[in-house]
Amino acid sequence: MGPDASRRSDRARRAILSATRDLVAEVGYTRLTIEGIASAAGVGKQTIYRWWHSKAAVLFDAILEVNSQEEGRVALPDTGDLESDLRLVLRGTVATLIEPANDRLQRAVTAEIQTDTVVAEELVRRLLRPQLDACAERIKIGIRAGQVDGSVDAGLAVELLFGPIFHRWLLRTGELDQTFADGVLDMVLKGLRPR
Amino acid sequence: MGPDASRRSDRARRAILSATRDLVAEVGYTRLTIEGIASAAGVGKQTIYRWWHSKAAVLFDAILEVNSQEEGRVALPDTGDLESDLRLVLRGTVATLIEPANDRLQRAVTAEIQTDTVVAEELVRRLLRPQLDACAERIKIGIRAGQVDGSVDAGLAVELLFGPIFHRWLLRTGELDQTFADGVLDMVLKGLRPR
Amino acid sequence: MGPDASRRSDRARRAILSATRDLVAEVGYTRLTIEGIASAAGVGKQTIYRWWHSKAAVLFDAILEVNSQEEGRVALPDTGDLESDLRLVLRGTVATLIEPANDRLQRAVTAEIQTDTVVAEELVRRLLRPQLDACAERIKIGIRAGQVDGSVDAGLAVELLFGPIFHRWLLRTGELDQTFADGVLDMVLKGLRPR
Amino acid sequence: MGPDASRRSDRARRAILSATRDLVAEVGYTRLTIEGIASAAGVGKQTIYRWWHSKAAVLFDAILEVNSQEEGRVALPDTGDLESDLRLVLRGTVATLIEPANDRLQRAVTAEIQTDTVVAEELVRRLLRPQLDACAERIKIGIRAGQVDGSVDAGLAVELLFGPIFHRWLLRTGELDQTFADGVLDMVLKGLRPR
DNA sequence: AGTTAATCGAGACGGTACGTCAAGTCTTTAC
DNA sequence: GTAAAGACTTGACGTACCGTCTCGATTAACT
Numbered sequence: 001m002g003p004d005a006s007r008r009s010d011r012a013r014r015a016i017l018s019a020t021r022d023l024v025a026e027v028g029y030t031r032l033t034i035e036g037i038a039s040a041a042g043v044g045k046q047t048i049y050r051w052w053h054s055k056a057a058v059l060f061d062a063i064l065e066v067n068s069q070e071e072g073r074v075a076l077p078d079t080g081d082l083e084s085d086l087r088l089v090l091r092g093t094v095a096t097l098i099e100p101a102n103d104r105l106q107r108a109v110t111a112e113i114q115t116d117t118v119v120a121e122e123l124v125r126r127l128l129r130p131q132l133d134a135c136a137e138r139i140k141i142g143i144r145a146g147q148v149d150g151s152v153d154a155g156l157a158v159e160l161l162f163g164p165i166f167h168r169w170l171l172r173t174g175e176l177d178q179t180f181a182d183g184v185l186d187m188v189l190k191g192l193r194p195r
Numbered sequence: 196m197g198p199d200a201s202r203r204s205d206r207a208r209r210a211i212l213s214a215t216r217d218l219v220a221e222v223g224y225t226r227l228t229i230e231g232i233a234s235a236a237g238v239g240k241q242t243i244y245r246w247w248h249s250k251a252a253v254l255f256d257a258i259l260e261v262n263s264q265e266e267g268r269v270a271l272p273d274t275g276d277l278e279s280d281l282r283l284v285l286r287g288t289v290a291t292l293i294e295p296a297n298d299r300l301q302r303a304v305t306a307e308i309q310t311d312t313v314v315a316e317e318l319v320r321r322l323l324r325p326q327l328d329a330c331a332e333r334i335k336i337g338i339r340a341g342q343v344d345g346s347v348d349a350g351l352a353v354e355l356l357f358g359p360i361f362h363r364w365l366l367r368t369g370e371l372d373q374t375f376a377d378g379v380l381d382m383v384l385k386g387l388r389p390r
Numbered sequence: 391m392g393p394d395a396s397r398r399s400d401r402a403r404r405a406i407l408s409a410t411r412d413l414v415a416e417v418g419y420t421r422l423t424i425e426g427i428a429s430a431a432g433v434g435k436q437t438i439y440r441w442w443h444s445k446a447a448v449l450f451d452a453i454l455e456v457n458s459q460e461e462g463r464v465a466l467p468d469t470g471d472l473e474s475d476l477r478l479v480l481r482g483t484v485a486t487l488i489e490p491a492n493d494r495l496q497r498a499v500t501a502e503i504q505t506d507t508v509v510a511e512e513l514v515r516r517l518l519r520p521q522l523d524a525c526a527e528r529i530k531i532g533i534r535a536g537q538v539d540g541s542v543d544a545g546l547a548v549e550l551l552f553g554p555i556f557h558r559w560l561l562r563t564g565e566l567d568q569t570f571a572d573g574v575l576d577m578v579l580k581g582l583r584p585r
Numbered sequence: 586m587g588p589d590a591s592r593r594s595d596r597a598r599r600a601i602l603s604a605t606r607d608l609v610a611e612v613g614y615t616r617l618t619i620e621g622i623a624s625a626a627g628v629g630k631q632t633i634y635r636w637w638h639s640k641a642a643v644l645f646d647a648i649l650e651v652n653s654q655e656e657g658r659v660a661l662p663d664t665g666d667l668e669s670d671l672r673l674v675l676r677g678t679v680a681t682l683i684e685p686a687n688d689r690l691q692r693a694v695t696a697e698i699q700t701d702t703v704v705a706e707e708l709v710r711r712l713l714r715p716q717l718d719a720c721a722e723r724i725k726i727g728i729r730a731g732q733v734d735g736s737v738d739a740g741l742a743v744e745l746l747f748g749p750i751f752h753r754w755l756l757r758t759g760e761l762d763q764t765f766a767d768g769v770l771d772m773v774l775k776g777l778r779p780r
Numbered sequence: 781a782g783t784t785a786a787t788c789g790a791g792a793c794g795g796t797a798c799g800t801c802a803a804g805t806c807t808t809t810a811c
Numbered sequence: 812g813t814a815a816a817g818a819c820t821t822g823a824c825g826t827a828c829c830g831t832c833t834c835g836a837t838t839a840a841c842t
Contacts, residue, residue, distance in 0.1 A: 504695060518756060561751065563744070578776060
């Protein structure tokens with residue numbers, strides 16, 4: 001049998017995730033080691049291996065614990081003005097990505113999912129998908145309100161909004177800032193308007 | 196002093212880059228090791244360390260050697276029909292990304308540039324930027340030909356085209372295929388049309 | 391903290407020392423490597439580095455484990471006849487030195503203590519000193535028995551006995567055999583006799 | 586063919602031997618490297634490999650160049666007083682051994698000849714043998730002068746004199762000083778006197 | 781409340797790869 | 812042809828972590 005979760009030490013769990021966050025911010029993902037986490041958390045290595053199957057899995061939980069508010073129901077504000085609602089979301093996304101502590105954590109996970117498709121699947125399911133879906137939902141409301149052309153595929157539109165932002169951030173093709181987010185939004189909205 | 200490049204063994208250089216490509220495709224970037232490259236290439240480790248400062252740098256040169264045709268002048272076809280010209284490029288990009296051997300190589304580099312900004316800068320300068328710029332150039336021609344609205348920022352438009360594609364591919368938010376590329380193109384072009 | 395000796399694997403310890411003895415006899419000290427010992431003993435390199443600080447220290451323990459009977463109480467035979475007692479010891483020393491397996495081991499340590507004074511100190515304290523002292527003790531008995539002149543410094547006399555033997559063996563100034571040992575003994579005894 | 590000695594650069598030869606002496610004194614034999622010698626001497630490595638077959642051979646020549654006065658005819662003083670003549674020699678030997686610069690050089694060679702019997706043979710032939718023989722010659726004179734018993738084997742007597750001194754020095758069984766040399770001489774002479 | 785069994789901190793173990801150093805060989809250019 | 816220079820392959824160094832394993836010492840659930 002696997003480990004018995006009911007006996008799990010919550011003290012150890014929290015110390016591990018917290019140490020992981022601190023260490024990634026400090027030394028980066030590449031130099032993050034299981035031994036380093038264990039010793040920083042005052043924990044035996046086996047305790048980590050018992051509950052997580054990889055360094056990436058630990059890191060991912062460490063991120064989730066922080067972003068937990070975004071789990072479950074994610075909903076966009078609906079002020080009636082689609083443009084300003086989307087602008088708020090895009091600017092929030094940019095702000096999160098460029099905030100230094102988050103930047104490192106997020107990049108680490110992104111690098112890892114290039115290799116580890118299990119973690120990738122979980123990342124999409126628990127963090128990205130809800131966000132994208134919520135955004136698509138808001139656009140559909142816009143369609144019903146006549147602010148967006150009826151022929152528009154809301155899911156695709158959302159990817160047009162987030163894609164360029166992540167592209168800049170991940171591939172470092174230019175500086176990522178609010179101006180860029182606004183530019184993307186304006187151009188995409190042009191394509192969405194009813195004709 | 197650093198090493199004397201004029202005495203560099205071309206035989207060794209090529210064997211290293213070739214072995215690197217083979218090994219990444221075979222075992223992936225994470226399990227790619229300098230020792231593995233050296234032994235597969237029939238080369239001393241020191242010869243690798245003499246000319247490259249990291250595993251990523253070797254890999255990057257390994258990719259460049261293959262994509263070298265894309266270096267220098269990159270120009271898009273200009274059939275007069277902007278839409279079909281761009282469609283060709285986007286479909287080509289998608290085809291390259293999903294081709295298995297390339298997929299691994301490209302993901303490895305992308306993972307690496309999350310950490311190594313030196314390699315990131317070089318990747319952008321030598322591979323991505325030329326491609327993006329060439330594409331922007333083609334759009335500017337479209338503007339002059341009246342196919343695209345004069346107020347459009349060509350550089351931004353290009354990122355709207357490539358961003359969503361890389362987003363899907365890197366974050367694995369959905370399947371990346373030609374249909375998706377076509378969808379992106381259609382929606383973006385709607386926003387570019389003169390009004 | 392240093393390693394915790396109570397957790398030390400005796401299996402590994404013995405395998406290392408045994409492999410070391412085999413390898414020195416086989417390839418000699420110069421070509422003896424930590425990696426070679428580790429792999430012959432089926433042990434990780436770190437396990438060697440954890441418990442010994444140098445190749446010489448391992449070798450030295452490997453010798454001690456074999457010569458352990460000589461540790462602690464070393465006493466010479468006392469048949470009442472000083473000459474024949476000493477002859478026995480000197481011949482034994484010569485026999486040990488020229489026995490091929492021992493020869494290599496012993497030369498290796500001797501070479502090493504030219505450089506490593508820590509090992510030198512330990513070698514003297516645990517192997518040579520007890521032997522020399524035991525021999526001096528026997529000579530003192532000879533003094534009390536009136537077989538040796540009362541003015542003789544027993545410690546010095548012992549060095550006159552062993553010195554020439556080791557000199558021949560280490561500097562290879564001539565062939566070392568029992569005849570030589572007998573010659574040394576005879577001449578030294580002449581100087582020891584009461585007048 | 587081997588190298589042509591007539592074309593040999595004396596400048597290089599001297600620089601190599603001098604650098605070798607400096608380096609042994611500085612870092613010891615173990616950390617003495619061919620590369621280090623080459624670079625300190627401003628010489629290509631190949632120049633060393635061309636003319637010497639091992640590190641020990643270089644070192645040995647480096648020593649010989651300095652001790653060259655002892656080569657060829659070595660003769661002891663003959664004041665008519667055997668005891669004081671021998672005392673002079675023994676004290677000189679001790680003085681040489683304990684002089685720091687010499688100590689390192691000499692120990693290095695001694696360590697090396699435990700392994701390299703070719704160098705050992707040359708060391709004995711060119712340095713030790715002449716010294717020992719000269720000393721034996723002086724003792725034979727003592728025999729003819731009636732100061733030493735006619736039955737004495739002069740060669741053996743010499744080894745009784747030098748053996749204990751080298752024994753102390755090489756095995757570090759005690760402090761080597763002039764007092765010890767005197768003690769050895771006195772005790773040996775007792776055994777040599779005619780009865 | 782006492783027993784029992786899993787988890788805990790700790791850290792040794794057999795390994796793999798690291799990045800460095802030096803060995804001895806080979807090639808190039810200058811004298 | 813020898814010399815200086817230095818790149819080359821090879822192999823060992825000593826270190827850092829890997830993931831597994833064993834050791835008491837808790838600790839939490841079940842008699």
